[in-house]
Amino acid sequence: MxxxxxxxxxxxxxxxxxxxxxxxxxxxxxxxxxxxxxxxxxxxxxxxxxxxxxxxxxxxxxxxxxxxxxxxxxxxxxxxxxxxxxxxDKVVNIQVSDPELINRLGGRLICRQCQQPYHEVNSPPAKDGVCDACGGELYQREDDTSEAVLRRIQVYAEQTAPLIDFYKEKGNLVEVDGEGTIEGVREYLLTLVG
Ligand SMILES: [Zn+2]
Missing domain, CATH: 3.40.50.300 (P-loop containing nucleotide triphosphate hydrolases)
Structure with missing residues (x-):
């Protein structure tokens, strides 16, 4: 982007x-x-x-x-x-449903060395716990555990969601459906900002 x-x-x-x-x-x-x-x-x-x-x-x-x-x-x-x-210039709100967020964040793994992200189900590494790119160790971030993800969703609703109306009133809000593939969302974002 x-x-x-x-x-x-x-x-x-x-x-x-x-x-x-x-x-x-x-x-x-x-x-x-x-x-x-x-x-x-x-x-x-x-x-x-x-x-x-x-x-x-x-x-x-x-x-x-x-x-x-x-x-x-x-x-x-x-x-x-x-x-x-x-x-x-623009404020982009990428919308993803709560169940999909739990699925994506709950299974996320990150390489300690090169920060490459993986997902236990959607994009697992070839070898369990090892980064395909650099051989580094994969770990789950503390704020990606399922308990912390639920808490983050609640905090979002309380503290971040009000920003949608704030920027809507200013006229620079763009809403994007984030349920699709990463490439699809990226393409769409580029047409908006390009
Ligand atoms: Zn790595």
Whole structure:
């Protein structure tokens, strides 16, 4: 996506995991929330995102993935962007039903070395627990256990779903059916942003 629209991909999840891997104070604060499937507090995330979108490689645009997740984050983002005379072009809401989310996230495995994702049922590795690409060890992220996935769905309904109306009113919301294949969803997204 990000390459196709000429910008960089900024994932709040990647930023959080990066901070944890480097053992920053922010990272260990975030970990305790993520382990329980809770949202990391807004001020922590906002600071991280502002810092990242201000970096030199972000000047030609970016796709924000997993952010904003609350109204407070959305408002803070508007404020930060208007200070830099920037704005949001489009907001994409990819809709996936709860049972499908549970199925996808509940079976997800990630390579410790190269971060390649697998799925126990939909895209298993050739050899159990081993990455096809690099031979690294596969693991299940703490926030992908079934208990944490259910909690994430509940948190989404309470805290993130209100963003749909927020951006609808602003006129830049695009809704996408996310039940199809990854390629199908990707193609459709590209026609929207292209
Ligand atoms: Zn790997």
């Amino acid at each position: 990000s390459e196709a629209v000429g910008g960089i991909h900024i994932s709040s999840g990647d930023l959080l995991r990066d901070h944890q891997a480097r053992g920053t104070e922010l990272g260990s604060m975030a970990r305790s929330y993520m382990q329980q499937g809770l949202l990391v507090p807004d001020n922590v995330i906002i600071g991280m995102i502002e810092d990242r979108i201000g970096a030199p490689d972000a000047t030609s645009g970016y796709v924000l993935d997993g952010f904003p997740r609350t109204l407070e984050q959305a408002r803070a983002l508007e404020e930060a962007l208007s200070k830099q005379s920037q704005g949001i």
